[in-house]
Amino acid sequence: MIATVGAHGGLRLEGHKERSTETPIALAPPPECAILPLDQHAGMRAEPVVKVGERVMLGQPIARPQGEISAWLHASISGRVATIEPRPAAHRAGDSTLSIVIESDGRDERWPAHTSMQDFRERDPIVVLEHIARAGIVGLGGAAFPAATKLMGALRSKDCTLLLNGAECEPYISCDEMLMRERAHDIVLGAEAIAHAIGASQCVVAIEEGSSLAEATLREAVSRASAGSIRVAIVPNVYPAGGERQLIATLFGREVPFAGLPTDIGIVCQNVGTAAAVAKWIQDAQPLVSRIVTVTGDGVRRPRNLEARIGTPFSQLIAACDGYTERMHQLLMGGTMMGIALPSDDVSVVKATNCIIAASALDLQPRAAEMPCIRCGNCSEVCPARLLPQQIHLNARASDLEGLERYGLMDCIECGCCDYVCPSQIPLVERFRAAKPELAKHLMARSNARDARLRYETRNERLERLEAEQRQKLEEKRRQARTRSP
Amino acid sequence: MPFPTSEPPHVVAPLTVSRVMRLVIYALAPTIALHVVFFGPGLLIQICLGIITALAAEALALRVRRKSVRQYLLDGSAVITAVLIALCLPPLAPWWLIVSGTAFAILLAKHAFGGLGMNPFNPAMVGYAVLLVSFPAQLLQWLPPQVAELERVEISLFHTVTTILTGSLPAHLTWDAITSATPLDALRTNLRMGMTMQEAHASPIFGGLGGRGWEWINLATLVGGVWLLAMRIIRWQIPVAMLGALALCAGVMYAIDPGVYAGPVFHLTSGASMLGAFFIATDPVSAATSDRGRLIYAAGIGVMTYIIRTWGGYPDGVAFAVLLMNFSVPLIDRYTIPRIYGHAERP
Known part of the structure; x- marks a missing residue:
């Protein structure tokens, strides 16, 4: 099942x-x-x-x-x-x-x-x-x-x-x-x-x-x-x-x-x-x-899985797989959807290195020229977070932070599914990642403001309460004084 | 050795806007073919005039807006606009109708709002609606379909071209003699004259399902539309909701009084029902965006189409229904945001 x-x-x-x-x-x-x-x-x-x-x-x-x-x-x-x-x-x-x-x-x-x-x-x-x-x-x-x-x-x-x-x-x-x-x-x-x-x-x-x-x-x-x-x-x-x-x-x-x-x-x-x-x-x-690190792709001669010590340079793992093929083009750590492109193999295996892809042009499908969004909805159909990436894109372009919050930019897991299916070839994930820090800052500022307001209101309440108590005490004393005096 | 870097994802599907548009045009082939079978080659000439106008207007607008003509001109969107307008016009309509309608659609309905992806209204329907309110007489000059049961009107290709280009028929023909009301128009007129549905239906222009000829064109459009669904270029929500709402309205009214109201099958196979459901309402730019939003949007089009056809001032209502629902899209979109993963409520 x-x-x-x-x-x-x-x-x-x-x-x-x-x-x-x-x-x-x-x-x-x-x-x-x-x-x-x-x-x-x-x-x-x-x-x-x-x-x-x-x-x-x-x-x-x-x-x-x-x-x-x-x-x-x-x-x-x-x-x-x-x-x-x-x-x-x-x-x-x-x-x-x-x-x-x-x-x-x-x-x-x-x-x-x-x-x-x-x-x-x-x-x-x-x-x-x-x-x-x-x-x-x-x-x-x-x-x-x-x-x-x-x-x-x-x-x-x-x-x-x-x-x-x-x-x-x-x-x-x-x-x-x-x-x-x-x-x-x-x-x-x-x-x-x-x-x-x-x-x-x-x-x-x-x-x-x-x-x-x-x-x-x-x-x-x-x-x-x-x-x-x-x-x-x-x-x-x-x-x-x-x-x-x-x-x-x-x-x-x-x-x-x-x-x-x-x-x-x-x-x-x-x-x-x-x-x-x-x-x-x-x-x-x-x-x-x-x-265990997967070393694969059309750009490496003998793709396979290697048990590698943390700290081993990538170049050494590539060598252990008989080196690059002449088609080698781009070096990725991770998969093709979320992996990081590296400018050089002069870096080492870290605990997070699950895969090294020596990618040739056959492994990659580069984007065509970007066109405007036609709101086709392919992106929302594939979004695992059930977002509307097309709307987030529009709000990001307009720098509308309220809109970005409402449409759930912070819920985006950056999986790249929307990018993959977009007929307009818009680099959506790249845009979303760029927009996230500003929205985070905005949300932080707002929550700080809310905290400050809350603090201010509690303080006012406390002062009012104290004042009222004091007034009451004063009243009490006066009453006592009055009852005693005659 | 330095390697090129790029942002993930490093792979994308080989789908582009121009491929989407191309497939939509291919899917219209059965409709165009049967249209030509029943109404002669006029449509092909209208399409040619429309495409030339659309591309010229598009190039002009791109030039004025300082956009890349090379990138946008052949994206296919302008061609679809032209073909859809051509499909709405009578095959012998004079050239300036298609030219002005298409130019209006591209220049004002599309580029004045920001071009591809930015138009709140379906450009083809804006173009057609402008023609419909400006030149209603010319838009009613339909020919009878070329079927055995009806009197045949033979017009050669040469005369088709001269009629469209000069606006006047060859000497041996008159408009009154050759034009015939469309089934939706005929039904409306007959019912308004007090005929019962049975009497109205007695005319030979009505076939087994809808109007003769028209019923086959609608079925051909259905075939093209289902192919688009199978190719995953459009999704089921809009066509199903629009046709479902239209059929439901027609079914309810037919059940109440079959002597006055046409049945659901007639409505589904008449006029622009199928074209509207699969090719016009599905224009993603001017449609609602979420699945639920699209169901509401398209159901609205189905209901409005039925209302305009039955009680309105025009024989068909698809164009106005689409435009009216285009107006409602921002509102629908606002209230149909899906619930996001991990959140208890919809935003």
Whole structure:
């Protein structure tokens, strides 16, 4: 049975997954020099706990989380901290960001201080959760949201359902599918650990229709799991059904409230790769120092999936796939719908790097000349947020902030479906992204003004109340004086 | 090595405005073909005059507005406007009708409001409506359809051209002799003269469904329209709501008094019902924008069409119905914004 309860819109796109799934996941050689940006997770930048020149070992913590939303960062090779300085980063589209650079000593020596927690089932859930928080694990689906923070949120609701997302959102990306094919047991183990940590009684693994190999191995692993409460659900192969909010609508027919989180409706969602990373930590005491990266596209000779250390330069992964073809044109991190175009392969794998596309002209379909909007409505038909992109576009052009708010600009998830189907070839997502900061500023100013007014009114009320009380007291005294005087 | 950068998405569907317009024109082919079968080659000449005028007006307007003539001239939108106006005119109408109607549509209804995508009213219907109120007599000079049951009016291609260009018929013919009321017009006139529906229907111009000839043209338009639906160029809401509302009105009135009111099948297969439902009301620029909005917009057109046909001053009402509902689009759009994901209420 394919679940499609509450999904709206979306696109059926060519998957382009075959070429990267023919061979098993290969190990990419550890880099000579690992570049590890300190802000490669959502939230606050991590703070270095090592000094330049210090020797570090594989898995050693090198930066610690700061603030509520942040994550640990670990050395992905053993060697010496060469420098801590701004370096071009993939998740910043090639702009520089503060990074720890480690030069390898070639020994790949593991840091001995980490301990596993194979007996997690007997432990107090909060202990397991705190243990998971030390692994530096972030959502590996691409958003890189610190996993532990998300799981802590789940504690607020009484009985959470754990949703494991194995439905790859975008074309070309196949790292989750390969993971499910080859390491389904890790996923199940990780799911059990997470479910125990947050006290989830139910766990659903969502997988796309058509990936039959992955489905079979996953079902087999699930059937062998100790807890019988893991269920495999098939979702249609519709972009962006793998987006968290869309997946929840598809599977459960429920919607995550605006400005809310899935935990508000009793669901916590993690990528299958995140669960596998938890398993590695629980079982082998290995923090998040590597991930599976799909290297694909017509611009690379041997497309496949590589398990790469965090910090490995893209150029080295391309080399591990026998280099670029002569048709190589554009370098993308992520899929073709939401991926970031990079000016150079001189950037390194971050925790969010799920896919590197070496795209030739065959992989890309450039836009034709932009025409005016003809209000055809194709965009609203495919919008998974049920927006009217044509109206947002008109309001953005007129810089009408009230209109932008009413038509829900802030609800846009930037999936690019509207762009894809627009016959006028309008770069809608680009326009929407450009308009968002100004609307955010406007909304912020308004809420500040509302707060100020509220403060002012409360103050006035308080003063009036005090004055009235005083007047009353005075009156009282006068009355008493009057009754006494005669 | 430096790579070019661009904003996501990095792929787009190979659909362009000119492809949309081209497919709409292809979908009109069956209608045009049957029109020519029943009413002679006059339509083809009207279409040629219309397209030449439309392109000339478009080029002029683009030049004046300092827009790229190369980018917009051949986007196909002006051609559709011309073809739709031509389809509304009697095949032997004098040249200045199609030329002035099309020029008015392109210059005033379209470009004065900002060109492609900005016109609040359907340009073709504005052009036609202007002709209809300015030159009602000329617009009633329809020929009888060329069917076995009716007297045939043979006019050669040469005479068709000279009639359109000079505005006068060849010596051996007179307007009174060759013109014939359209079925909608005939029915209206007969009923107003006190005939019952049965008496009115006795005329040989009425066929099995609607008027002879007209019923087949409407069915051909339906075929083209369904093809557009299948190609996903238009969506079902507008045609279904418009035809549904028209049929519902006709059905209710027919049930009340079949002696005075024509039935739903007659209404669906007469006049511009199908053309309106699939090709005119579906003009996205001047239509409502959300799915629900489009249902309301098109149902309004269906109801207005029925009212104008039955009690109004003109035999067909599609053009005025469309324009009246164009007026209501901003209001409809304002109140039919869909509920956004994650919000409890509609904005």
